[in-house]
Amino acid sequence: MDINKGNVEAETQLFQAQAHVYKHVFNFLGSMSLKSALQLNIPDIIHSHGRPITLPKLLLALHIDPAKSSHLYRLMRLLVHSGFFSTVKVPKGDEEEVGYDLTPSSRLLLKDNVPSLFYLAQAMLHPAIVHSSEHLGDWFSSNEPTPFYTVYGMGCWDYVSQNKDFSGLFNEALISDSSMMNLVIKDCRSVFEGFNSLVDVGGGKGAASRVISESLPNLQCTVLDFPYVVENLQDSENLKFVGGDMFQSIPAGDAILLKLVLHGYGDEDCVKVLKKCKEAIASKGREGKVIIIDKVINEQxxxxxxRDAKLFFDVMMMIMTNGREREEKEWEKLFLEAGFSHYKITSISGLRSLIEVYP
Ligand SMILES: C[S@@+](CC[C@H](N)C(=O)[O-])C[C@H]1O[C@@H](n2cnc3c(N)ncnc32)[C@H](O)[C@@H]1O
Known part of the structure; x- marks a missing residue:
């Protein structure tokens, strides 16, 4: 091999590696730039403007000192680069200037839109999570259950129950996330049909169950969650709320829904919950089922x-809980250990899969 050519290749590789390292070292600045755009309400400002907004108009709408114009330009340049905004040419007299427009990603971050991930992004970028993530490395050589525990001295559900600011954001996040359930129900209506009753275990404020109960008015839905989560929630004709602990008791039903619950728990706990679910659907015989909406990692x-989002979620579960995102074979192991006989996985839009598990 030509020695010079070998050197050039090695050098190219070295500088590619340098860029790769810098990019990942600074990944957190991508998150923080997004956080600042949400804090400044930029997606909603562009949305209410009704058309692409120029930098001077954005500056005016933000009530920012004109001396910060070039700083705002640089923030917007990064966010355009990462796909949160696009630039278009807008006429200015005989000339043209650049206007910033929304992209599908920033549309999903509008505060009052449905569906919206505005509160989800706020919750995931909350200092409680960001701060805990800084302790991941130390945690590996400690005996604490999670990095979150290392920092706050309690598990994340205890923290949620004691911290109104975080729990408010967290619940809003789940409500907005569940608004995307409408799309899932439309595609998978048959999964929920043919039952008289459904118990939504760890159902939060009942956002998913509300969508299901409205779509299937003959189905009696019960939401089980911690008492502090369901207190003051109004029952309706076919939707009721029960305060309790799924490890203690799960109300009987024909089908059980577990949406984004098992990924918050380790394998042993999941098997315990699944066994309780199996008891709860026992009266429906072999026709009963457990419906899980969660992620299934499939790297191929x-x-x-x-794939990136699922792997990040997995590390976040490690920081906050003893849970994890699972591959199919890991899910299968849980189902078999809990005494179920078979299951069917259907990929639904986005990051989630719908898993039907049968006794
Ligand atoms: C990530 S949230 C998902 C909420 C809801 N299923 C959704 O997708 O919008 C997990 C929920 O499980 C509830 N949860 C966790 N452990 C529980 C337990 N031991 N008993 C009852 N609910 C529990 C939490 O309070 C929280 O509302």
Whole structure:
């Protein structure tokens, strides 16, 4: 091999590696830039403007000192680069200037839109999570249950129950996330049909159950969650709320829904909950089922953004809880250990899969 060519290749590789390292070292600045855009309400400002907004108009709408114009330009340049805004040319007299427009990602971050991930992004970028994530490395050589525990001295559900600011954001996050359930129900209506009753275990404020109960008025839905989560929630004709602990008791029903619950728990706890679910659907015989909406990691099949997001979620579960995102074979192991006989996984849009588990 030509020695010079070998040197050039090695050098190219070295500088590619340098860029790769810098990019990942600074990944947190991508998150923080997004956080500042949400804090400044930029997506909603562009949305209410009704058309692409120029930098001077954005500056005016934000009531920012004009001396910060070039700083705002640089923030917007990064957010355009990461796909949160786009630039278009807008006429200015005989000339043109640049206007910032929304992209599908920033549309999903509008505060009052449905569906919206505005509160989800706020919750995931909350100091409680960001601060705990800084302790991941130390945690590996400690005996604490989670990095979150290392920092706050309690588990995340205890923290949620004691911290109104975080729990408010967290609940809003789940409500907005569940608004995307409408799309899932439309596609998978048959999964919820043919039952008289459904128990939504760890159902939060009942956002998913509300969508299901409205779509299937003959189905009696019960939401089980911690008493502090369901207190003061109004029952309706086919939707009721029960305060309790799923490890103690799960109300009987024909089908059980577990949406984004098992990923918050380790395998042993999941098997305990699944066994309780099996008892709860026992009266429906072999026709009863457990419906799980959660992530299934499939590194070979998932496209890049989906795969990245699932792997990040997995590390976040490690920081906050003793839970995890699971691959199919890991799910299967839980189902078999809990005494179920078979299951069917259907990929639904986005990061989630719908898993039907049968006794
Ligand atoms: C990530 S949230 C998902 C909420 C809801 N299923 C949704 O998707 O919008 C997990 C929920 O499980 C509830 N949860 C966790 N452990 C529980 C337990 N031991 N008993 C009852 N609910 C529990 C939490 O309070 C929280 O509302």
């Amino acid at each position: 099949k998932d496209e890049r953004d989906v």
